[in-house]
Amino acid sequence: MIRNTTRRGLTLVDAAVLIAVVGLLGGMALPGVQKARATAARSTCEQNLRRLGTAVHAYADANADHLPYSHRFKAPLSGWATLLLPHLGEEKLYRQYDWELDWVHPDNQKLAKTHLAFFECPATPDPDRLMTGSEGGTKYAVPPADYFGVSGFTDMLIPDVFPPGTSKHGAMPVDEARKRSEIPDGLSTTLIIGEDAGRPQVWQMGVKQDKVPPNEKNTWAAWNGNYVRAYTADGKSAPGPCAVNCNNVNIFYSFHDGGAYAVVADGSVRFLKVGLDVYVMYALVTREGGELVSPNDF
Template sequence: MLWKTRTRSGFTLIELLVVIAIIAVLIGLLLPAVQKVREAAARLQCVNNNKQLGIALHAFHDAYSYFPPAGVDPAFGWPRRGIAPGVQHGMGVFLLPYIEQNALYTQYRWDVDWRAPENQTVVTARLKVYICPSVPNTERLVGPKTSGSFTWSEYAGDYAPQSGYRRALAVAGYTDFIAGDYAGNPNPPSDTIGEGGPYRGVFETCGALAGFVDNAYGIAQITDGLSNTCFLTEDAGRPLSYVTGGKPHPTNPTGGANGLDGAGWASRGMNYGIDGSGLDGLGSGPCFMNCNNRDEHFSFHTGGGVHLFGDGSVRFINQNLSTKVMAAQTTRIGGETLASE
């Protein structure tokens, strides 16, 4: 009698473990490459967003012969545009007709505050052009927030108009090469009184002070040159608070009861002047980029951030750039000579 030997098909346990190990190695090799491709795509989209905003800013300038201000303050309003005292508005709304959002623009009420109930439909709209796709959370409807008599919500934005550099940098000596700045002055002026000074940027607030009711500037008033003057920077992730390495703030990750100021694309407080922070993102210091997002240049891109310049060019600036050079690039009439830097 012949006996047939029955053979079993399939993997042994050792073979299965070998296959799993090979798959794990392949995933380990491919995952960083996939992440790099995704970040490259996100960075490209961030660049394109800034290009669109640059076109919008120049379209506004073509229409009015000046760029929109960073905002309108309630103290004096903006008479040139018929905006009375008592209400405030942000730069983002001025650009709506030039980023294909005319429907939102026509709904907006200029006779009431940007935080008023009448403007909630507009300021809570999610506009992709204001959002960097590299932020940890691109879906950021902020609020409800409360300040004074207002309770409102707003949709976040990651790009902020530059107002120059601030007193803290100058007093610490990080900008002492700039002619006419605080160097040697034992009693430097405050940031507010310094509106219009040589350390100021293109985008200031109209109506904050009696002498600065109409400080919206045109190309002719940017004497440093458009290609030398930074218009928009990333200050990404607001209202949440982040520090060096893109990590949440160790003690205040939410940024406070209302989150960090200026989080919304329509916010009156979206603009800022750089004042530096410590290298760990805490306290004051010379770091102007990627150390914290509390009114500083902050990006979730590796090694730097995306910046829009006045000539419409969009540049990725290394986070290790000299603070003096970046400060010079934020001013419009500083007359700086950068030399080898």
């Protein structure tokens, strides 16, 4: 018996159906993949901040209870994150840093130009972006950090929002070193590190803006801190009632749905939700405002 071995190919109709089915399955799978990636990035970001919080306490334990500090106006210019490097497994890099020189000095650029994954949130777009500018006549191009030291709240709120004499200072103000024991408001209701992702790019309500931050040099969070403010609901101006994810210039901002992460002075990591009461936020960023805040308030 002779068998017909001729194979029947796909008709145009068959091919169109197959392509439609594959496209449909791909479309159904894509949201799941995106959700999994977002969940993984969020988990890594939380782990980064937990690691930084642990390093802050390790530093304080080794330095007479003092928290890390930044020098923004006092020479030599330096940053809180550099002090943490020995407690983050980066002892060799730390030993190469010269504390007699500004962070921007050519002799310190090896550290300044090093990408350190635990300072960057994987949810943030454009991971290869750079902070560029000049300090004291020295140009720099360094990777940014998505986390900042919480220095307190900005002077712009006094006297428009708070009366003269209100304490604006946080647990890690610039140009001074404070102890854990010098946080009268309590370790469990005072923030020390926050997420402010996307810098040096400016973002408003999830939309990248075509402009440069007003304080370009101050946005390298690895050597500086933020005196935070809140924004209007559209993220265009400050002050206002929006405390989280409205604008990434000197405030809590992330690319996670629903909020941004922050480290509390007791070492725990909290997720500050969009819609957080702005006055609760201001209470959390100060160390001695005397506000009555419960951990249940944020």
